[in-house]
Amino acid sequence: MDQAATQPDRQGGRLLVVDDEPELAAVLCETLAGLGHAVRRAGDGAEALRILAQEPAQVVISDLRMPRMGGMELLEAASGRGLDADFIFLTGYGTVENAVECMRLGAADYLLKPFKLDALARAVDKVLGEREVRLERRRAVMPASGPAPRPAGPAEDPQVLLRSFLVQVRELFTPQGMALFIYNGAHNGAGNGAGRRTVHGKALAADPAAQDWLAALGARLAAEGRPKLLEPRLTAAARGVPESLRGTWIMAAPVGNDAGGGPGGALTALVRAPSGPAWTGQDLRMLAALAGHAAQSLEGLRACRRLRDLNMEVVLSHVRAVEAKDTYTCGHSERVAQYAVRLGRRLGLAEADQETLRAAGYLHDVGKIGVPDKVLAKPGRLTEVEMGIMRRHPALGREILGRVTTLAPALPAIEHHHERWDGRGYPAGLAQEDIPYLARIVSVVDAYEAITSERAYQPARSDADARRILARGAGSQWDPEVTAAWLALLEAQGPPAP
Numbered sequence: 001m002d003q004a005a006t007q008p009d010r011q012g013g014r015l016l017v018v019d020d021e022p023e024l025a026a027v028l029c030e031t032l033a034g035l036g037h038a039v040r041r042a043g044d045g046a047e048a049l050r051i052l053a054q055e056p057a058q059v060v061i062s063d064l065r066m067p068r069m070g071g072m073e074l075l076e077a078a079s080g081r082g083l084d085a086d087f088i089f090l091t092g093y094g095t096v097e098n099a100v101e102c103m104r105l106g107a108a109d110y111l112l113k114p115f116k117l118d119a120l121a122r123a124v125d126k127v128l129g130e131r132e133v134r135l136e137r138r139r140a141v142m143p144a145s146g147p148a149p150r151p152a153g154p155a156e157d158p159q160v161l162l163r164s165f166l167v168q169v170r171e172l173f174t175p176q177g178m179a180l181f182i183y184n185g186a187h188n189g190a191g192n193g194a195g196r197r198t199v200h201g202k203a204l205a206a207d208p209a210a211q212d213w214l215a216a217l218g219a220r221l222a223a224e225g226r227p228k229l230l231e232p233r234l235t236a237a238a239r240g241v242p243e244s245l246r247g248t249w250i251m252a253a254p255v256g257n258d259a260g261g262g263p264g265g266a267l268t269a270l271v272r273a274p275s276g277p278a279w280t281g282q283d284l285r286m287l288a289a290l291a292g293h294a295a296q297s298l299e300g301l302r303a304c305r306r307l308r309d310l311n312m313e314v315v316l317s318h319v320r321a322v323e324a325k326d327t328y329t330c331g332h333s334e335r336v337a338q339y340a341v342r343l344g345r346r347l348g349l350a351e352a353d354q355e356t357l358r359a360a361g362y363l364h365d366v367g368k369i370g371v372p373d374k375v376l377a378k379p380g381r382l383t384e385v386e387m388g389i390m391r392r393h394p395a396l397g398r399e400i401l402g403r404v405t406t407l408a409p410a411l412p413a414i415e416h417h418h419e420r421w422d423g424r425g426y427p428a429g430l431a432q433e434d435i436p437y438l439a440r441i442v443s444v445v446d447a448y449e450a451i452t453s454e455r456a457y458q459p460a461r462s463d464a465d466a467r468r469i470l471a472r473g474a475g476s477q478w479d480p481e482v483t484a485a486w487l488a489l490l491e492a493q494g495p496p497a498p
């Protein structure tokens with residue numbers, strides 16, 4: 001599906017066309033490629049996400065309704081992952097509501113099908129132009145003076161961030177050896193107890209004495225928070241310098257300080273032979289600036305994680321509150337989360353989607369916090385009115401969690417976990433592939449968990465009973481393929497441990 005159509009000329013942008021109608025997608029790609037854009041193509045939102053993760057696009061031109069993952073979910077998932085692409089939506093069943101919803105979610109533009117190809121070309125040019133202006137503005141507020149280290153770039157993992165920092169340092173200073181020490185507050189100022197070290201360069205890697213000496217130097221500098229340049233005449237004369245480091249150039253700079261835990265308190269040290277070109281004060285300032293930038297990014301990352309953990313804690317306290325209202329459902333959400341991840345893995349979903357499933361599993365019933373206790377824990381059948389109240393919980397869940405940006409990818413699965421394959425579910429009455437894929441997964445494992453657990457309105461049934469019920473409902477209540485995958489998993493691995 002995915003294809004590189006042509007190289008862009010100077011005006012061209014990097015575009016991704018996402019549509020499940022192959023003929024239409026082909027025409028769009030061909031037209032846009034003919035205008036000098038580099039165009040790639042995906043058959044649905046899930047495929048588009050994979051492509052975007054590997055090769056970011058500037059503009060995504062996407063259909064709204066597609067199997068597995070539709071356009072709006074794609075936009076939410078992409079922005080949730082920090083992908084900086086502008087979206088133009090193509091809406092075939094163009095209602096004002098859809099268009100408004102697209103723009104509210106942050107789409108740059110939308111076109112109502114059928115549209116003229118030159119209207120699409122104009123929309124793409126407009127969005128690319130606006131994007132350029134936005135980037136220009138962003139550049140204008142960056143500091144213009146002093147050394148201008150390249151930013152380390154977005155990274156979700158501190159290890160990835162530190163690695164990219166080391167790559168930059170190596171490119172800029174071409175050292176023979178380089179070490180990064182992570183102290184995590186573990187050192188005592190004399191270099192003992194440095195946490196982790198990453199060493200580059202053969203000679204340095206095979207020289208533990210040199211590493212220890214650099215770690216000790218680093219510990220002092222990290223504690224003082226300042227960089228240092230040691231010239232060959234200094235390292236030749238100073239006491240205690242290991243033989244292999246005598247007469248070398250050494251440059252070291254702290255990466256943040258060791259307050260606050262995490263991967264702060266790191267120090268990078270570079271070594272170069274005396275015969276190599278001299279390092280100057282300017283080089284040291286550059287290294288310190290790069291290290292400072294890496295430290296800032298690490299701190300930002302830690303702040304995000306703290307916020308995410310905090311958000312999650314608040315949200316999980318809601319889940320516990322829901323389960324406390326109904327003793328029968330105790331542990332239900334955790335089990336649904338576990339089952340959903342297992343099923344997602346079985347279905348070959350990417351790691352990130354499995355994590356989204358875990359969150360959706362935990363949180364799918366969080367909206368029940370708004371359901372009165374007497375309805376929630378009522379033994380026996382609910383009345384029509386009570387059923388109506390109960391049925392509000394998926395939408396309520398979405399409302400409660402809607403402001404937690406990190407949970408954005410899980411929202412469709414939470415909101416639609418009670419839809420049915422035949423369209424008779426709630427809250428939206430979506431059918432078949434219009435139901436978000438992750439919601440279909442949660443729906444199957446939610447049902448299995450509910451059937452095999454004791455509830456206010458029914459005793460626990462056996463694994464065999466649950467499997468029979470699911471098999472009967474595949475194709476009417478549940479997605480037949482997803483159900484088949486869960487049944488096959490149970491067949492192969494047996495029922496989950498209680």
Ligand SMILES: [Fe+2]
Pocket residue numbers: 364365393417418
């Ligand atoms: Fe539910």
